[in-house]
Amino acid sequence: MIQSVGIDAKVEQAVGSRYTLAAQEPAPGLCCPTEYDPVLLAIIPPAVLQRDYGCGNPTKYLREGETVLDLGCGAGKICFLAAQVVGRKGFVIGVDMNDQMLAIARESAPLVAEQLGYANVSFRKGRIQDLALDLELLDAWLTEHPVSSSADLVGLEAAVERLRSERPLVESGSVDVVISNCVLNLVAPAERTRLFREIVRVLRPGGRAVISDIVASSDVPEAWREDPELWSGCISGAWREDLFVQEFQQAGMYGTTIVERPVAPWRIIDGIEFRSVTVVAYKPASQQCCTAGNYEVMYRGPFCSVVDEDGHVLPRGKRVAVCRRTYEQFGREPYRAHVELIPPPSPPSDGESPPAPSNMGPRRRDQASWNRGSEAEIPAATPATCPGPSGKCCG
Numbered sequence: 001m002i003q004s005v006g007i008d009a010k011v012e013q014a015v016g017s018r019y020t021l022a023a024q025e026p027a028p029g030l031c032c033p034t035e036y037d038p039v040l041l042a043i044i045p046p047a048v049l050q051r052d053y054g055c056g057n058p059t060k061y062l063r064e065g066e067t068v069l070d071l072g073c074g075a076g077k078i079c080f081l082a083a084q085v086v087g088r089k090g091f092v093i094g095v096d097m098n099d100q101m102l103a104i105a106r107e108s109a110p111l112v113a114e115q116l117g118y119a120n121v122s123f124r125k126g127r128i129q130d131l132a133l134d135l136e137l138l139d140a141w142l143t144e145h146p147v148s149s150s151a152d153l154v155g156l157e158a159a160v161e162r163l164r165s166e167r168p169l170v171e172s173g174s175v176d177v178v179i180s181n182c183v184l185n186l187v188a189p190a191e192r193t194r195l196f197r198e199i200v201r202v203l204r205p206g207g208r209a210v211i212s213d214i215v216a217s218s219d220v221p222e223a224w225r226e227d228p229e230l231w232s233g234c235i236s237g238a239w240r241e242d243l244f245v246q247e248f249q250q251a252g253m254y255g256t257t258i259v260e261r262p263v264a265p266w267r268i269i270d271g272i273e274f275r276s277v278t279v280v281a282y283k284p285a286s287q288q289c290c291t292a293g294n295y296e297v298m299y300r301g302p303f304c305s306v307v308d309e310d311g312h313v314l315p316r317g318k319r320v321a322v323c324r325r326t327y328e329q330f331g332r333e334p335y336r337a338h339v340e341l342i343p344p345p346s347p348p349s350d351g352e353s354p355p356a357p358s359n360m361g362p363r364r365r366d367q368a369s370w371n372r373g374s375e376a377e378i379p380a381a382t383p384a385t386c387p388g389p390s391g392k393c394c395g
């Protein structure tokens, strides 16, 4: 993660004033142009479309019926696209900290709903690195309790904590998919660990994040990081591209995949390429490791072997023993197309008992060798101890 101190407050102020201006007057040069489905755009009011400050289209990766949270929704374009993809059984929440952007989005919502024949979008005021705190509730509290002394400050801090726990802006585990379009890079460096923690908190187990954002081909020079204007213009805050994907893993997500990365950069400044990427990453469905054993998987290829976030090594074409949690995880996106699932053997027909289930049993005779009476054993993907020394599943 980028390390920097002192700039953080300036970053938020610069982002605030830049997007207030961009809400008042469309700024076509902000962020890189993206193509959207014209059929889906047709029902979105011009005031919203003119304030398109995105760099990708995460709504392509949504499914019908899903509950979606859009971080930094701006005037709402991505939310209104998502509303059509998830349909009347789905729901979309847009969060932004900018009053002017939210005003345009909220004015437009009934117009979109009228065209669609259903209303499934809500816009909320908050900071995306603090998705528990409803800033409109806080604004209302501050109107009644102005802060003018240190004693007032203590009262404010208590009120903030109460709002977070009793009336959270976004509940824990309430969202199927967190999406965002060209916003994460605008969050100040010191807030980024918290930002990813919040993404994981609001996702339901097994949910996913689909994030389009600007990344850089190498480290952005330190001097640029001191410039609030370059921050608000999506340059200074751009992650180095390898560090961006690492953030998801460090936050405890798995299966992180770059699903879009155009060859042509959006900008090249001093030899550094800036481009938009779209990344998908998954929250584990279960934290519990090794609920039952005798599960095996086989990696199909084309690479000689692969390693997942938990350190399981899967050589191509070879059976490896895994715990049930890992087995089930390999049975879901994004792994299922690449991994063959081999369930525990059913009892042999000659009445002889199959091997007893073990806790992530690293050694089992496969059904074929059992039938042959062979002593062939299946290697474990990882050591048998679970969780292992790394603290990760089976690792």
Ligand SMILES: C[S@@+](CC[C@H](N)C(=O)[O-])C[C@H]1O[C@@H](n2cnc3c(N)ncnc32)[C@H](O)[C@@H]1O
Residues within 6 Å of the ligand: 015, 016, 019, 031, 051, 052, 053, 054, 055, 071, 072, 073, 074, 075, 076, 077, 078, 095, 096, 097, 098, 101, 126, 127, 128, 129, 180, 181, 182, 183, 186, 187
């Ligand atoms: C580049 S615009 C992108 C808007 C929108 N996603 C789109 O595709 O047009 C950035 C938006 O994120 C909002 N934003 C930036 N940092 C934020 C933060 N920390 N919390 C909430 N909103 C933020 C800004 O107010 C602005 O509306």
